[in-house]
Amino acid sequence: MSGTPKTGTNLEKRRRQARMFRFLCAAMTWLAVIVLAILLVHITKQGIKWVDLQFLTSFPSRFPDQAGIKSALVGTLWLIGLTALVSIPFGMASAIYLEEYAKRGKLSTFIQINIANLAGVPSIVYGMLGLVIFVRFFALGRSLIAGALTMSLLILPVIIIASREAIRAVPGSIRQAAYALGATRWQTVRDHVLPSALPGILTGVILALSRAIGETAPLVMIGALTYVAFLPEGPLDAFTALPIQIFNWASRPQEDFHSLAAGGIIVLLVVLLAMNASAILIRQKTQQGKQ
């Protein structure tokens, strides 16, 4: 390639370089696997001794050996449930509008660019939005619903983008067949497009919700409490959540609280794993159905 005559040694050198390059790329890739392994082993080693029934059923405490994550776990479940209730309908409706109704024009392009940019806004900025709009302006206080609405806005772009892809993957022939039989646009969408797209949408929704489970910064911004010794009973109650509790423990100087944080992380990762596993299960099941 350099224009010099190709001698045997030159070819040998080029081949050696090619082998080295391949090795380098492979090493970089496997490094990711190693890092993940180190991370999981480190956290398990630090925290597993705390994870027992007492840890799951106790409230936080000043004393590490009495502390638990009951209120954080319940708070997270509430938060995710409420977030799902708000974000799924809005996300799906937006996706349906953009894919099935909107005319390809300036407004629809604008909404699309807008969604792409929203997906790149740092989560802490959503926290500031939630603080001013939901906590202060709508006077919801530091409540579950304020947290859930903030989280909903945060994951809405993710849900919309995933749902649009799922809807776009539905073959046009299905729509044409429905129209040919006299179905209206909404009947076509409701009875034919959505059922076909649902597995893809669900996968996207679950992945978006698992992002919300781990988000910490927006909750810190809206002022989720770090010490909660009661269980929330309704959407207007104050709450704490797993990542907040982990952050609180990890930011204390004492060793024991650090390993408590690791215990909390194990619980958080198990919750995330369960959600991701269900997403994979849905994906596999529908792929089997199609074959």
Added chain:
Amino acid sequence: MEDLAVKKGRKYREEGIRIGLFLCALVSVITTIGIIVVLARETISFFGVVPVHEFLFGLEWRPLLKPKSFGVLPLVCGTAMIVVGASLIALPLGLGSAIYLSEYASERVRNIIKPVLEILAGIPTVVYGYFALTFITPLIRSVLPETQVFNAASGAIVGGIMVHPMVASLCDDALQAVPNSLRTGAYALGATPLEVNVRVIVPAALSGILASFVLAMSRAIGETMAVTLASGATPKLTANPLESIQTMTAYIVQVSLGDTPAGTIEYQTIFAVGSLLFVITLAMNLLAHRILKRFQEVYE
């Protein structure tokens, strides 16, 4: 006649549904407007007290203690150190992994690596923060004992680990989009795999690769919990990665953890810093889209 009434009712219903869906789609536009209004309102009143140039070019950030000083550069410097460090790790590693995944790896290896990258991307940032604090920092300190407990290097390394999967997966997409004829053509001319990749495939996918780099840096700028936990709360202008620093995001967290009443200048500072953060990340995201559009090679 009855038929006509049914038809008419149906038409109204269809139109109602269309409008309802449209309003839902507008939520995202309203969110954007909301973010801009919320940030701008407090920022404007902040600039009523502190001149813009003092904020943007001031060399000292001491908003909570007297004598107060509102120069944002130390926070920008902290963020820049994290971004540079994270990029040094994530960009080469991400591109290297993508080349391996796209050009070398067998289907079996891909099926192992891809989920691992997805898991790494899905791990919450607070977990990475904990990892930085309790694993990476002690590791650095065992090699360089003068390292402070909170330091920029630890946050940068963990930031790199965090954005690496994003670079890898976006670059992988870009490389996969290069048509096979370019590969086979280059091999037919006698090029080695290295030459094919470095001189043909990567240049052909350059727009996607560059866009992924910009997006990754933008992500690193907005990263919050890991740097809050690992890199400290000491805003300062320094280039020493072993010292404690403070990023823009960590400052916002620090203030919101305390009880700062609305309307005070301290409260307004987080919105001024937040605005700067928003403007920088937005500009980078727009830049990434621009790169994708403008430099995209069009293949048949």
